[in-house]
Amino acid sequence: xxxxxxxxxxxxxxxxxxxxxxxxxxxxxxxxxxxxxxxxxxxxxxxxxxxxxxxxxxxxxxxxxxxxxxxxxxxxxxxxxxxxxxxxxxxxxxxxxxxxxxxxxxxxxxxxxxxxxxxxxxxxxxxxxxxxxxxxxxxxxxxxxxxxxxxxxxxxxxxxxxxxxxxxxxxxxxxxxxxxxxxxxxxxxxxxxxxxxxxxxxxxxxxxxxxxxxxxxxxxxxxxxxxxxxxxxxxxxxxxxxxxxxxxxxxxxxxxxxxxxxxxxxxxxxxxxxxxxxxxxxxxxxxxxxxxxxxxxxxxxxxxxxxxxxxxxxxxx
Numbered sequence: 001x002x003x004x005x006x007x008x009x010x011x012x013x014x015x016x017x018x019x020x021x022x023x024x025x026x027x028x029x030x031x032x033x034x035x036x037x038x039x040x041x042x043x044x045x046x047x048x049x050x051x052x053x054x055x056x057x058x059x060x061x062x063x064x065x066x067x068x069x070x071x072x073x074x075x076x077x078x079x080x081x082x083x084x085x086x087x088x089x090x091x092x093x094x095x096x097x098x099x100x101x102x103x104x105x106x107x108x109x110x111x112x113x114x115x116x117x118x119x120x121x122x123x124x125x126x127x128x129x130x131x132x133x134x135x136x137x138x139x140x141x142x143x144x145x146x147x148x149x150x151x152x153x154x155x156x157x158x159x160x161x162x163x164x165x166x167x168x169x170x171x172x173x174x175x176x177x178x179x180x181x182x183x184x185x186x187x188x189x190x191x192x193x194x195x196x197x198x199x200x201x202x203x204x205x206x207x208x209x210x211x212x213x214x215x216x217x218x219x220x221x222x223x224x225x226x227x228x229x230x231x232x233x234x235x236x237x238x239x240x241x242x243x244x245x246x247x248x249x250x251x252x253x254x255x256x257x258x259x260x261x262x263x264x265x266x267x268x269x270x271x272x273x274x275x276x277x278x279x280x281x282x283x284x285x286x287x288x289x290x291x292x293x294x295x296x297x298x299x300x301x302x303x304x305x306x307x308x309x310x311x312x313x314x315x316x317x
Contacts, residue, residue: 019056020094026054026101037065037166042104045088052088053104057097066098072166073100075142083133083161105161111149114217123217124271129160131210131264137162138203138260141171145201147209148189149216169200188212188222192251204253207263211248211256214267218245240270243278 019028025047032053033040043054055072057065076087089101107113110126117123130152134144145167153161167184185194191208194201215223218237237245244266250256257263257278266276 019054019097019099021091024091026052028054035164035166037068043101045101051104052101053085054099054101056093056099059097061096068166069098069100071170072168075165075168075170076100076102079133079137079140079142079165081133081136082159083129084137084165085161085163105153105155105163107153107155107159107161109150110152110154110213110216113154114149114220117217120218121271124267126154126158126160127210127214127217128264128267128271130162130213131260131267133160133162134206134210135260135264137168138206143169143171143201143203144206144209145169145190145194146185147206147213148186149213152213185209188224191253193253202253203259204256207248207256207258207260208250208253210260210263211245214241214245214248223249238270240276240278241267244270244276247278 019041021027021043025045027044027046028041029044029051030042031039032042038055038057041054041056043052044050045052055069057069059065073087073090076084080086085103085105087100087102090098091101092098110130114123117126130147134147137144142165144162144165146164147162151162151164153163155161183195183197184190187195189209189212191201191205194205212223215221218241244263247255248257248263257266262277266278269276
């Protein structure tokens with residue numbers, strides 16, 4: 001009798017978990033993502049002749065996992081926004097596991113995509129597009145609670161999608177994610193209050209996570225679990241953006257931006273060449289900012305003045 005290799009055993013185990021859709025319209029094609037709760041498969045929707053993503057929990061008998069998946073599906077169903085992948089269908093596999101079907105998002109995670117964003121202005125534009133669906137979710141009473149570069153997808157045409165709403169908290173929901181005794185989120189990207197196990201965090205928790213993503217976009221590095229002033233010492237990060245990032249990452253929720261919209265607006269103000277609320281400018285900084293913003297107009301005025309002086313000097317003698 002020949003012993004099976006470790007690789008063969010892993011393939012057999014994977015095969016036993018492969019979703020069987022029985023007589024449904026879907027056919028699994030390949031595994032495209034795996035987390036602690038569920039696996040996401042690329043599947044074919046034979047009825048509409050298109051590719052979709054199907055999320056299936058690992059365990060058929062784990063009621064907690066099923067409830068998490070059900071809550072996530074309902075969150076996606078109520079959040080109709082271009083920056084959030086829409087849900088198409090919900091059903092059960094032959095083995096009883098609940099699954100849901102959503103749009104298959106083609107692209108790369110923000111962590112993989114950031115190398116193609118050498119320009120600071122473009123990184124800030126991407127950040128603003130990340131803020132839009134999060135602000136939309138907050139307006140509908142939904143807190144993501146796990147925002148990080150791996151949960152942001154950027155498409156080939158620059159479209160930005162916020163993914164993985166599996167630990168989202170929905171205000172006034174008929175059923176909630178069963179995580180009261182569990183710390184959810186990702187170290188370095190979740191705020192102190194969430195790391196301490198507070199379940200009913202508010203929108204300012206996502207503000208902190210967005211501040212951590214901004215830190216990543218500005219420096220190429222993940223923030224420390226307990227952010228230090230090291231970012232403020234980086235000379236390649238403009239001081240106004242240092243202040244924006246520091247306010248978003250404030251340990252005290254009351255000291256942060258009180259909404260995603262306020263954070264996004266400050267970033268937009270910087271990108272437009274205006275003063276930001278988070279930073280008190282010195283006179284020199286203000287003069288330099290105005291000079292950068294209106295450089296073309298200033299150069300034209302100076303050229304005009306020089307020309308007038310030259311004409312007056314040459315023909316006025």
